[in-house]
């Protein structure tokens with residue numbers, strides 16, 4: 339309750355509904371003013387992407403080139419859990435940031451009361467590939483996917499394996515709260531880091547996709563991930579996976595095989611002499 343009696347009387351006169359509408363209008367006006375400052379927008383909308391976590395700074399760097407484009411963004415995890423009226427903070431932040439974008443949410447709980455112009459919310463589980471495919475089909479072109487849902491390793495991997503192939507070239511797939519990759523309570527592990535069953539094990543394996551043209555394995559057909567994962571970035575508790583066309587060609591290999599005319603050439607033959615004098619001052 340307000341301590342200022344005048345303000346309190348004014349609020350009482352306005353009534354809860356009009357007050358809520360005024361607050362929304364104020365938030366919208368501020369959102370317009372803060373437009374390109376993602377950290378300020380995160381604070382304005384109260385998402386934990388800039389409080390408990392420090393993700394907004396990384397998003398700002400990665401999303402800036404897309405800001406003015408008509409992006410279709412899907413965020414898994416709307417927030418507020420089983421309260422249909424709670425959550426939606428990050429969706430509203432994205433709406434203010436991507437002025438021409440269409441923002442979509444997916445949550446296991448019904449979040450339809452949070453829908454508004456340019457914000458659409460689907461209900462379903464991120465662990466259900468059929469549902470994910472239907473959501474992607476309804477959205478159409480998918481430019482950005484953000485996984486901020488259950489953070490259960492198996493769910494995160496299912497969502498990634500289903501949605502990354504449906505992402506547009508030039509798109510970005512982001513996974514938040516990757517720390518659960520280390521937590522057995524979420525299906526992670528603090529002792530085995532590279533297995534395919536932890537989410538970071540899965541995403542780290544994509545380093546071999548980025549560089550698949552340099553791997554000697556004649557006759558092995560490249561996967562969709564090999565052909566389309568062009569860049570990875572890991573920050574504290576989050577990962578960015580960029581989609582594009584991975585086809586620059588190997589520096590030496592031909593069709594993932596060592597060329598016949600270089601078959602006898604080994605590293606020792608081309609390495610610099612071991613006794614080369616160092617020219618730097620001692």
Ligand SMILES: C[S@@+](CC[C@H](N)C(=O)[O-])C[C@H]1O[C@@H](n2cnc3c(N)ncnc32)[C@H](O)[C@@H]1O
Pocket residue numbers: 385386387413414415416417418419420425426427428429444445446447462463464465486487488493
């Ligand atoms: C941390 S909150 C999301 C916060 C929001 N993205 C933000 O930044 O403001 C996580 C949400 O994921 C939802 N969730 C949990 N399990 C899910 C699943 N299997 N599929 C989709 N959403 C799920 C929860 O209901 C909850 O609302």
